[in-house]
Amino acid sequence: MPTLGAIADDFTGATDLATMLVARGYRTVVTVGPDTVADDRAMADADAVVVALKSRTAPVSEAVASSLAAFHALRAAGCSRFYFKYCSTFDSTPQGNIGPVTDALLSATGERRAVVVPSFPGTGRTVYRGRLFVHDELLDESPMRHHPLTPMRDSHVGRLLAPQTAHPVRLIDLETVRSGVEALKAALDDPALADALVVVDATEDEDLRTVSAATLHHGLVTGAAGLALGLTGPRPEASRAEAASRPGDPAVVLSGSASAATRAQVAHGRAHLPHRKLEIAALRADFDTTVEELTTFARDCWRDDPGRPPLIYAVDDLRDLDETGGEATPAASVLVEKALAACAVRLVEAGARRLLVAGGETSGSVVTALGVRTLTIGSPISPGVTWAGADCGAGGAGGAGQTVDVALKSGNFGDTDIFTAAWSALA
């Protein structure tokens, strides 16, 4: 029976956290939405469950409702500790959803305060004096300022969070963290911090271990996957899923991300893989025909060039970003997500068994459209990115009970050659 329940605000984040939990000795299942949590088959052996939501950019009321539904499902499954996973670059809109969801989970758990820990030094995210850095740059000076859905124009976590929450926001500095577990516990228990959301500095893995140890008695923690570094699961080593596919099975890369790391990966993919770019105008003019042409292209590649997975991508230059759309015209971001999801469904129906998807929102659209119920963590690819077995369920794409190997790559994660190199981890 699971004891740790996590709620992830996007799908790449869910597999990022799950891969960390597996490495820490938790047998972990990722469920797509809350409904599968009640499935005894999936839960029987799990120590931890991560519910993947597509709530990061949803309207506030929807994000709160789906997060609470996940919480109630996890609690009914036996979970007694809860982890709200958001992005290590604190991706949110001015309205939320990190603040509103944290507030709702505080009420639901009955906890009074929660730590806020986006730091993940393994992927270059650190928090010092409450400011979030991405490698050597402040968040608002990093390429995250150009994100199409959640442009991050401030690096002060407290300033980002305060307008989103009804709770006071406080900071615990690095010196207090470095004073050790007991000092940090005492600082967190200070009555001045009762009812607060507490941003905690952390610049190294050891800091995260300290934060984790000082909050083991908290029923709710919030942060990126780095905070899980300090957790210790019930097993010396949790097993990983074997690949469901075989080398040579049809494979495809679907990229809807506009992030800097992905743009470099797309440039590398364009040099090494057969590729097609999504054209927004063509999708607007005739969505079905455009998707049909893209899937025909991919199938031709499997036939003519079976060793190289085709790459279908949306952005290789920030000038590609299309901000038009409105009442009568669908936003480009929605069209891109729908198009890549439709390609995924048709390609899995045509035999694709290996999918590398770039982008969190994109991954949410693809995985949901495939009818996936659970993701079981397989071989790691790079920090925060892993292969997972996606169980498409009875009504899913590719036929009843089909398992497809998927890698859901966060926009800013992965080496430049990930679109060509990731497959060897599956072999």
Ligand SMILES: Nc1ncnc2c1ncn2[C@@H]1O[C@H](COP(=O)(O)OP(=O)(O)O)[C@@H](O)[C@H]1O
């Ligand atoms: N040309 C484009 N114009 C506008 N939005 C786009 C374009 N191409 C992709 N997008 C959208 O950008 C968003 C990227 O978000 P996401 O998939 O979460 O990537 P990341 O992991 O990099 O944040 C998606 O909603 C995608 O549909």
Ligand SMILES: O=C(O)[C@@H](O)C(=O)COP(=O)(O)O
């Ligand atoms: O914490 C992280 O950085 C990732 O797990 C994550 O959430 C990434 O989101 P996207 O960049 O939108 O994929």
